[in-house]
Structure formats: C-alpha cells, structure tokens
Amino acid sequence: MAPSAHPSSSPLLTSKEEEKYADVKWDELEFALVPTDYMYVAKYKQGESFSEGEIVPYGDISISPCAGILNYGQGLFEGLKAYRTEDGRITLFRPDENALRMQTGADRLCMTPPSPDQFVEAVKQTVLANNKWVPPPGKGALYIRPLLIGTGAILGVASAPEYTFLIYTSPVGNYHKASSGLNLKVDDKHRRAHSGGTGGVKSCTNYSPVVKSLIEAKSSVFSDVLFLDAATGKNIEEISTCNIFILKGNIVSTPPTSGTILPGITRKSISELARDIGYQIQERNVSVDELLEAEEVFCTGTAMVLKAVETVTFHDKKIKYKTGEEALSTKLHLMLTNIQTGVVEDHKGWMVDISS
Amino acid sequence: MAPSAHPSSSPLLTSKEEEKYADVKWDELEFALVPTDYMYVAKYKQGESFSEGEIVPYGDISISPCAGILNYGQGLFEGLKAYRTEDGRITLFRPDENALRMQTGADRLCMTPPSPDQFVEAVKQTVLANNKWVPPPGKGALYIRPLLIGTGAILGVASAPEYTFLIYTSPVGNYHKASSGLNLKVDDKHRRAHSGGTGGVKSCTNYSPVVKSLIEAKSSVFSDVLFLDAATGKNIEEISTCNIFILKGNIVSTPPTSGTILPGITRKSISELARDIGYQIQERNVSVDELLEAEEVFCTGTAMVLKAVETVTFHDKKIKYKTGEEALSTKLHLMLTNIQTGVVEDHKGWMVDISS
Incomplete structure (x- = not known):
C-alpha cells in the first residue's frame, strides 16, 4: 500500500x-x-x-x-x-x-x-x-x-x-520487501522473449506477458521468476524486471545482450565495478547447469539496484548460494550505492548534479 | 485517409x-x-x-x-x-x-x-x-x-x-486496397511469437512488435508479412494480422493453434466450409518448403475475411499461386461472405440478428 x-x-x-x-x-x-x-x-x-x-x-x-x-x-x-x-x-x-x-x-x-x-x-x-x-x-x-x-x-x-x-x-523504497536474498523460481513453462522480437528494448510488450508467471511464483513464496531462452530452454536470460549474474571463482558471468534481454544500465555499471576490483567479466550464454553450480548469484536493475539471490529452485532442485557480509554481491552493492548516494566521490562521471 | x-x-x-x-x-x-x-x-x-x-x-x-x-x-x-x-x-x-x-x-x-x-x-x-x-x-x-x-x-x-x-x-471497407491477391514477404529476421508467450491470445503485445517488419515490407511494395516460428525458423505461422492456409491437391493445411498463432474465428469458419465441400483439412506444422510448392495460398481474418495470395517471396525466390474465379479461395470467400451478408441462408447458426 x-x-x-x-x-x-x-x-x-x-x-x-x-x-x-x-x-x-x-x-x-x-x-x-x-x-x-x-x-x-x-x-x-x-x-x-x-x-x-x-x-x-x-x-x-x-x-x-x-x-x-x-x-x-x-x-x-x-x-x-x-x-x-x-x-x-x-x-x-x-x-x-x-x-x-x-x-x-x-x-x-x-x-x-x-x-x-x-x-x-x-x-x-x-x-x-x-x-x-x-x-x-x-x-x-x-x-x-x-x-x-x-x-x-x-x-x-x-x-x-x-x-x-x-x-x-x-x-x-526497496523493490523487494525481503531484507535477505531473493528466492528465485526458474520458470520452465513460460518464456519472456525470443530472438527477432522486442526482448532487447524496454517495450511495454515485454511486461504484461510475465505477470502470470510472477503471480504463480509469488503464490508459492518465491520472490521472483527467472526465465530461460525461448530457443533452447537451456540458458538463463532475465528475471521479470532485472538482469542476472553468477559468480564462480574469479569469474562473473552474465547473459549477453543479443536481443532477448534488456541491456540494463545497472548491469553495465556493476560489470564495470566488478572489473575494477579484479574480477573477470564474461558476457556469454549461461546454462541452467552452470547457474546451479555457481557460488553466488545476484540480480541488478534500477528499481532494486543489486540484490543477492539466496536460493534458486529449478524443478525439484533447490540450491542455496552465498550471501551476507563476505559476499561479492554485498561489496558491489555498497560500491554502487555509495556512488549513487554521494557517500563516496564519483570518479566514473555517472552522477549528474541537477541542483546547482 | x-x-x-x-x-x-x-x-x-x-x-x-x-x-x-x-x-x-x-x-x-x-x-x-x-x-x-x-x-x-x-x-x-x-x-x-x-x-x-x-x-x-x-x-x-x-x-x-x-x-x-x-x-x-x-x-x-x-x-x-x-x-x-x-x-x-x-x-x-x-x-x-x-x-x-x-x-x-x-x-x-x-x-x-x-x-x-x-x-x-x-x-x-x-x-x-x-x-x-x-x-x-x-x-x-x-x-x-x-x-x-x-x-x-x-x-x-x-x-x-x-x-x-x-x-x-x-x-x-476492405482491409487491403489491392483488388487482386496479396504479395507476401516471408520475414526471416523478425519473429512474431514464441512458445510460452502470448502469441495464441489477442494481446496488444503481439502487434506493435510486427510494425517494423510491416513497414519494411510495404516500402518494398509487398502487401503484408508472413512470420516463421521462433523455435526453428522453418515453419510458417501467421501474417501480421491474419491466418494462412495452403492448398495442394485435395488437402487444405494450416498451422496448428498451439500457442504461437491466433485461433482465428474466420480461420475456424473457413476450415469448416472447406470440409463441407469435400476438402481434407490438416492443422499441422507447415514448412516454408511446402508453402513454396503449394497450388494456392490464402489468408483469413475478421478485417479482410478471406484474401487470396498471389505471390510469396522468400529470400530471392518468388512463387506465384493460382487465384481468380476457378480458385478454391474465391469459392470459399463467396461461401462465407454470402452467409455473412445474408445472401444465402445461414444453416450454421453463425449469424446473430440483433435488429429484431
């Protein structure tokens, strides 16, 4: 309310x-x-x-x-x-x-x-x-x-x-009410976008079609839904309103912007910050199998900024990921919000002061 | 205007x-x-x-x-x-x-x-x-x-x-200005719908995404665009605003309503009329190859009712189909419009008289 x-x-x-x-x-x-x-x-x-x-x-x-x-x-x-x-x-x-x-x-x-x-x-x-x-x-x-x-x-x-x-x-305030991480459901029935469609732009037509999936997931106490690609159903694409990253070792991977996911501005900024602190960023197809084997998973978007994923459920598998103070997601969240709220100086040229 | x-x-x-x-x-x-x-x-x-x-x-x-x-x-x-x-x-x-x-x-x-x-x-x-x-x-x-x-x-x-x-x-009046048949372009770049999406319902979200393809085709003097399935790019699905049928021998084939094409009411009615006059109706995947080898092709929709396709262009191939007085499309068009306009008696129970 x-x-x-x-x-x-x-x-x-x-x-x-x-x-x-x-x-x-x-x-x-x-x-x-x-x-x-x-x-x-x-x-x-x-x-x-x-x-x-x-x-x-x-x-x-x-x-x-x-x-x-x-x-x-x-x-x-x-x-x-x-x-x-x-x-x-x-x-x-x-x-x-x-x-x-x-x-x-x-x-x-x-x-x-x-x-x-x-x-x-x-x-x-x-x-x-x-x-x-x-x-x-x-x-x-x-x-x-x-x-x-x-x-x-x-x-x-x-x-x-x-x-x-x-x-x-x-x-x-916050997009998701949960103060801890997100609990995502991988939707293996509905798809969000297809190659040659509008999934890569912020068209209103990408959003009402995901509501059914979202309502079903929330009624089962999930926070949000992760969609798979329409072509193969094997690769992860996007949450209903945000991008996804996985961490394994020193490598941060995220699906490529090849027309079926939104080229998120927070996505781009977080990639840059992770690179700044020594992580390797790979924009490439990420399979569900890799997702299930990741050490950390997190989501980015304007509304939520960055949110750690606590669990992912795919069919009858439920995987728990690292979250909390020691997690990379926590570090990246702080780095970005410190810039956004002016707590640290913006060396990136990202913030536009409109009050002067 | x-x-x-x-x-x-x-x-x-x-x-x-x-x-x-x-x-x-x-x-x-x-x-x-x-x-x-x-x-x-x-x-x-x-x-x-x-x-x-x-x-x-x-x-x-x-x-x-x-x-x-x-x-x-x-x-x-x-x-x-x-x-x-x-x-x-x-x-x-x-x-x-x-x-x-x-x-x-x-x-x-x-x-x-x-x-x-x-x-x-x-x-x-x-x-x-x-x-x-x-x-x-x-x-x-x-x-x-x-x-x-x-x-x-x-x-x-x-x-x-x-x-x-x-x-x-x-x-x-008429949806398409051409009094002769349609000249369709097969779009091999954009796709209209994907399985698990909203292509099978009359959602507004299916329409603005096809405008780009339509404008490109019309600027090259085509009447409309035929989309292929997003999964394989091999089967025909739907024109921007209508369904498609092909005729070969005694068999009329049309793509199935399995979630990526609109279940057209004119489509359903024309299928029934064709069956009434002895044609076999097959609702099944129809490949581009079959389309190119068909004898007749026609489209159905509320706005256009039924319209014969004169040519289909796929990459550098342009195929011409039978149209005119002897064509099945002409016969079916007349059968349906005669019922709709009250020229013949409606034995189907399709027309609802609201003036009495």
Whole structure:
C-alpha cells in the first residue's frame, strides 16, 4: 500500500521540514506509487518534430480509445532514480544511458523519440518540479518513469500518427520487501522473449506477458521468476524486471545482450565495478547447469539496484548460494550505492548534479 | 485517409437516407477509423464484479499515466463485424466466439474479463446505438473493437487494480486496397511469437512488435508479412494480422493453434466450409518448403475475411499461386461472405440478428 499523504498521519515532520519535504512517512516507503505534484508532457505529430514539452500538474491524461498504445501496445518506458545527498544536492544516475536506450527502443517500435538532450532535460525539469518528493538521504530515491506512447488514433496495425512523451515520478523504497536474498523460481513453462522480437528494448510488450508467471511464483513464496531462452530452454536470460549474474571463482558471468534481454544500465555499471576490483567479466550464454553450480548469484536493475539471490529452485532442485557480509554481491552493492548516494566521490562521471 | 464526415461532401444522400444512414461516402470506405456516435464502457475494480456498463458518447477517455496498459501493455482486443442485410436486418458474425477468446486472453494476461453474456450484450448495444453507421448492404461492415485494458495505476510490474472494458466501432471497407491477391514477404529476421508467450491470445503485445517488419515490407511494395516460428525458423505461422492456409491437391493445411498463432474465428469458419465441400483439412506444422510448392495460398481474418495470395517471396525466390474465379479461395470467400451478408441462408447458426 502506498504511504498515506494525509498531513495528520505524519507526526515526524517539523514545520521547517514541511517546506523542504512533502508529507510522506519516509521510513515506510515501498516500491508503490505515491503521486507527486507534477509531470512532464511533450507531443509529436507525424511530420513535425517533438513539441518543447511542459511541466503540468500530475493527473490523468486524455486519450483516444483508438490510440496505438491501447490497441497495439505501441509504448516504451524507462526507469531511473534521483537521489538526495547528505550535503543537500539532488543527483541523477546516468540519465544519458536511459535517453539512448529509448532511442533504440523507438527504432524497434517505429516511433519517433525525443532527442537524448530533450530526454535528459525533461527528466531534470520533472525532478526539480517535484523536488520536495525526493526522499531524505538514506530513505530511498525518487523513481522517474519516462513513457513514450502511441497516442494517435489508428485502426489497422501500423505506427500511430501521434506520440506522447510523458514523465511522472514517485518516491520509492526497496523493490523487494525481503531484507535477505531473493528466492528465485526458474520458470520452465513460460518464456519472456525470443530472438527477432522486442526482448532487447524496454517495450511495454515485454511486461504484461510475465505477470502470470510472477503471480504463480509469488503464490508459492518465491520472490521472483527467472526465465530461460525461448530457443533452447537451456540458458538463463532475465528475471521479470532485472538482469542476472553468477559468480564462480574469479569469474562473473552474465547473459549477453543479443536481443532477448534488456541491456540494463545497472548491469553495465556493476560489470564495470566488478572489473575494477579484479574480477573477470564474461558476457556469454549461461546454462541452467552452470547457474546451479555457481557460488553466488545476484540480480541488478534500477528499481532494486543489486540484490543477492539466496536460493534458486529449478524443478525439484533447490540450491542455496552465498550471501551476507563476505559476499561479492554485498561489496558491489555498497560500491554502487555509495556512488549513487554521494557517500563516496564519483570518479566514473555517472552522477549528474541537477541542483546547482 | 478516413472518409470525410462533412454534410456538404456527400451529394449521394437523399433526405430520407439521412435519417437511416450517417453521412458517409459509402463507396469510398477503407479500413480506417471513421468515428461513430457512441461507445460502451464498463469498469472492474479489484474485489468487485464488472459494472453494468453504459453507452456513452464516443470520445477520449481519461486514464492514469501509471495505468497498466500504458506502462506494461496489459491489454487485449477483439475485432468483429456487424452487417446490414438486403432485407434490412443487422447481424453479427459469431460474437460468442470473440467473447470466449477474450476469456482465454484475460486468463493469460491475469485480467478479469466481462462474462461472455455481458460481452455479447455489450456488442449488441454498441451496434444498435450506432445503427446508422452500419453501411448499406454490399458497401462494407461496421467493424467492432472491444478492448479490455488495465486502467488502474500500478508502479511495479503486476496486474492492474482496475480494468476497463470498452467497445468502439467504425464503418469499414476492405482491409487491403489491392483488388487482386496479396504479395507476401516471408520475414526471416523478425519473429512474431514464441512458445510460452502470448502469441495464441489477442494481446496488444503481439502487434506493435510486427510494425517494423510491416513497414519494411510495404516500402518494398509487398502487401503484408508472413512470420516463421521462433523455435526453428522453418515453419510458417501467421501474417501480421491474419491466418494462412495452403492448398495442394485435395488437402487444405494450416498451422496448428498451439500457442504461437491466433485461433482465428474466420480461420475456424473457413476450415469448416472447406470440409463441407469435400476438402481434407490438416492443422499441422507447415514448412516454408511446402508453402513454396503449394497450388494456392490464402489468408483469413475478421478485417479482410478471406484474401487470396498471389505471390510469396522468400529470400530471392518468388512463387506465384493460382487465384481468380476457378480458385478454391474465391469459392470459399463467396461461401462465407454470402452467409455473412445474408445472401444465402445461414444453416450454421453463425449469424446473430440483433435488429429484431
């Protein structure tokens, strides 16, 4: 349930903080929608370029019943986070990467995207407009959700004649409630993506199809689902909303971005950090057999950042992996979150300060 | 372009007809949106049952930016047609089949559908409210588009807490402009669906991913695209929006509905009609090699009904098939459209008279 936004339900806030912060119980934040004050909207009409876009009050949008997104799933989304640092700055984590990924996705779904510059500028404007919804340091982040959707009316299957680029935000806590590691189920029935499809871009069409698998797994007390490749059913691909890594010896392996898994920005960043501290990174097909023999397994994604996997269940086998303070996953998680929250200096050029 | 709805641009109509018919240039109808007067809307909220639904003026709907359909593609659609017969009745073609298909799709996408009875009743109400938009006999049909979409706000990937069941309509002419047969391109790069995915239900997520392939083919003067199976790339599956049949000798073959192609209602009806006149029907894997050696090829779907394929191009091979008056496709097309338009008596129980 989303935290309540009633003033009376937030005894923790002082009158000074009320100016700086929205009235949210920051310690109770989950990964659920807490509507903020403003959103960004820009439009593209066939044959024109994207409108400049504007910050408007957050609220329902008006859309044709015949819109491409409602009928044919012509839509992309992105997800990124804004952080408030101890010294009071507001920063974004690698927004340029999200901007570029939207370009690739728009090409696959035959849409015209906003330019990367417009994308990043729009994200900045949206976060600054919702400044007081960025959680206090250490309490979470402001999750930012850019959408590019076909809002033009189209009866036959084709690209819509109008697109809307929209950004809304929500303060969030942890994606998974479990404080310990994830308990994954390997789904050997449903598949997420196939070669020649859209599994490699952040298309809305990759997500509703995994919900059935996710509900089945959660009803059996699993945290999430690991999908296998559609071609052979032998290699691991992706969790419903994040990438996967396995560790054995000095080698960290993760499935390659060859069109059926999302090229995660956290995935890319964690690979770089692991390499920095002496691990060998292999992007290659990883079989279920290898997964079951790994020493550590962990997942990465914008919403969860990095989460250790405690167990994997495949048919009747259940494997337990190393987690905890001595685990590589714990070390990498700390390295990345320290950069993201400004606890250590960012030598990577990943953080964008938007408060100055 | 949609036909104009300006009164001044329709010199064909007499004042008497103006009462019975909307102001449309019926002879110029294409398969494009011509908005009609009314639509049907019903809502479902988690833990409740579907609201009764009501006929409201056709127009934009209001939706949360965080809705499941906009972010995660949680949506299904259906397509069916209403016909006006020579003796003035208005009929529907097998609406119960669409109602049942929406049930199956809703189960796959974890949505609660309206009951089959509510579905059919809603279709009837919507058509009767738009009575004057049903084209005159022989001029086309009123295309009916039911949607079931996740309109509730949901931030993490999950089933939306609210669904909307909506029906809108549009008078339509032919789906493909070509009066002769289709010129299909076999796409050996993109795939449409995979086993364990959603290719067997009418999910919006199956459609935006094929647009790229369709645009590429149309820019090379092909009419449409034929997809191969994702597992082997050897068998034919489906055109972007319709099913496919091949004829050799006395045997009509069509790919099986095993989860990667849509179980078409026209497909099912045409199979039955072909069987009635002595052909053997085989639902089985059909290889590209067999396609290239067939005598006739044809496609079926609600929008196009049945259309002969004149040529298929696979890599650098281009095969020409039998079409025209002597072709089986022409015979089957006539058999089905005669039933649909009331020219011959319906002994199948397929047509539902909603005007009485």
